[in-house]
Amino acid sequence: MKRKLTSILAADIVGFSRLVEAAEEATLARQKELRLSVFDPGIKQAGGKIIKSTGDGFLAEFSSVVEAVRFAIAAQEAVRAEEESVPQDRQISYRMGLHIGDVVVDDGDIYGDGVNLAARLEAAAPTGGICISAAVRDQIVGVMDELFADVGELTLKNISRPIRAFVWPPDQGGALYTATTPPIEVTSKKPTVALSAFEALGNNDDAKMLAEACNHTVEAALANLTGLDLIALEAGPDHIATAVFQASGNQVRATLKLRETSTSATYLTQRMNGDLSDPFVAEDLLSGEIATTIRYGILQRIAERAAETETNDPEAMLNLAGHYMMGSQPEEWEAAGRLLDRILTLQPRNFMAVGMKANTLIGELVWGYRPIRPEDIEAADAGLSKAVSLNDQSDYVHLIRGIFHYGITGDLDAAVRCVERGFEISPQFAQGHMVLGWIQNLMGQPELALKSIKKGSFSLAKNRIYHRVPQALAQTYLVMGDFENAISNANRALQNSPGLPVAQLYLASAAGQAGLPDQGVRAREALLASDPDFRISGVRRFHFQDPTRWGAILDGLRAVGLPE
Structure with missing residues (x-):
């Protein structure tokens, strides 16, 4: 031989x-x-x-x-x-x-x-x-x-x-990763979390039953997540979540704490309120808030650590990219895209990175008003199809597919089906409720939209993504002709995220439709300062089933003197 x-x-x-x-x-x-x-x-x-x-x-x-x-x-x-x-x-x-x-x-x-x-x-x-x-x-x-x-x-x-x-690995622009590029560690694990038994203070039986019920509901919600692993306390988790319930009459308060085991630091404490007059509603509300806060609290903690240490761990980089994508500035989404490119060079079948990368290509649908380039639409469509084929059990991937239909194809029924598929996986998915509100607004159902957006808003109140809640409310009130609330919520969105492009658009249109010249001038000047090349003809079409609603928004922009 x-x-x-x-x-x-x-x-x-x-x-x-x-x-x-x-x-x-x-x-x-x-x-x-x-x-x-x-x-x-x-x-x-x-x-x-x-x-x-x-x-x-x-x-x-x-x-x-x-x-x-x-x-x-x-x-x-x-x-x-x-x-x-x-x-x-x-x-x-x-x-x-x-x-x-x-x-x-x-x-x-x-x-x-x-x-x-x-x-x-x-x-x-x-x-x-x-x-x-x-x-x-x-x-x-x-x-x-x-x-x-x-x-x-x-x-x-x-x-x-x-x-x-x-x-x-050539990156997306064709350049090479050189020896100065930090190495990418491909052996990484998802963050782990354990629930310490939720407890109720005092002798209120309803509070005790609610604490136990929320414990089980939150456990089920976390078990379905693809970005976290729920494990037993004795298995040595990275994070431990505990909640204490207190009741006074029909009012109940739950205090959630998140602790990092490696440092023994309690890095998040959040109070949530409910009404014991309807225990099932209280359970849905509080368990949703708790599960969402645990989910985003842990991911934000990891993202902050990644930003501080310049980690090369793919899971940490995923979380850091997600942190950037909770913002509203193109630069943040571009930074997220570069991180995701690094992960995908070595992990091309990482479904979450594939889905998030697709999302970065159509991010304008979330925070902006400009058209999406045809090549980005095509790449995002292919990426989302690949992400779903790699993992059909991700609420996030189905949500982004829903946003794609909402903003690109205009197939609102398909958008609803995608979001509802996410709810089958994670009923407590706060972002899903908010996006469902976006879709219902385009479908001519603003009253339902308000309920959906507000349902998601409770769980996102202390999250970096929160600016999207008043942004969505501003659009809904704008469609309903409630210009006072539209202006109020557009301003809230801009306070949470200065320069948020689509909030500036809604603010200008609401002022124009309401006949408020002073506010209209301020809104116009702010928008043009952010986007000197702004033209009404260059605004991406929003797929309202009733085209007169979109026409009214554009007429509001004309009323404040924005260039055609």
Whole structure:
């Protein structure tokens, strides 16, 4: 049995089955063209040869590891350039893995641990990127090692030992991650939380029953979350939540505390009030507030730590990206997008990162009024479809799909179905109630919208995302013709989030429709100061089922003198 030391490159098309199903002939034709124009001549020039071809990839070997790496980078850049003119969801992208090792040679084929390792590194590579072993990296030191980011030790399928790996991941703009980019740790875990038994002070039996009922309801809500793991107290959680209930007559107060076990610090305390005259309503209200506060309180704590320490842990970066996306400024959403790109280079199947990245592309629907670029709509649609296929049990992903229908397709019935699917997973989902209110407002149901928005508002009162509540109320009151409340809530939204674009729009329209010249001038000047190029004709259409409602909002903008 003949053996030799060689450089092995494994390459594979990402999502080949999906591409073929969507456009078989076009995909196969472009795959053949890439083979003839990029891979065959490039491999030959680098002194290598293709050992075998598979339906969606190939295995090649090279006598020089430096030439193998040079070929891999050049090939990935060439493929990306060739596919730029193709719609994003139809583009061909490759993953590549490269290892240098001892192989068995048999009748023109090669086998052994070195081949297996190259194949597993390929599977770990980012879309359009290359994953190399430490053995390869050692051979390119001083030549091109600075192009690869150290990602630490990976646990690869069917490989018994951890493998030190390095990655060449082009970011969305085509630049490379260099040695100055902080390494991304791919071995991370979700934050864990445990509930300490909720208790009631005093001898009020109703309060005791409510504490116990809320404990069970909150436990069920947290168990369904995809971003947190609910575990037992004795299992050593990262965070512990406890709540104490007190009653006086029909009034009940619950005080929630969140404690971080690593520091023993109580970092969040929040009081919530309910009415014992209807125990079931009190349970729904208080358990919703408690579950939501635990959810966002923990994630905000992690995000703050991530911002302070510049962590490279993917779960922490996810939470930091989420923290940015609770804001209303384009710069914050762009920063979130960059974090998500870093995660997706190494974890392309991270459903939450995929869904959040899609959300960043259509963030204007949440906080702005400008049109969304067609290419961003297409990429967001594809990303949301992928996120749902990766995990159908995420309330967040279904919510963003609902927002997509609300703001892009205008299919409001589909938007409602998406939000309701989120409620099936997490009935206490506060953001879901708020977004349902947005949709109901467009459907001509402002009274229902008010109820939905207010239902979500109780749970979001101390959250960074809270500005979206008065923002939504401002739109609803504007549609109802209650301009006083529309103005009041638009101002509240702007106090919570200065410069919030869509709140400025609602404020100007409400002042114009109400015939308030002084307020109209102030609102107009504030909007133009934030957006000097503002034109009414450039405002994205909001999909009201009754077009006269949207026409009235635009007429309000004209009334304050905003340029057409």
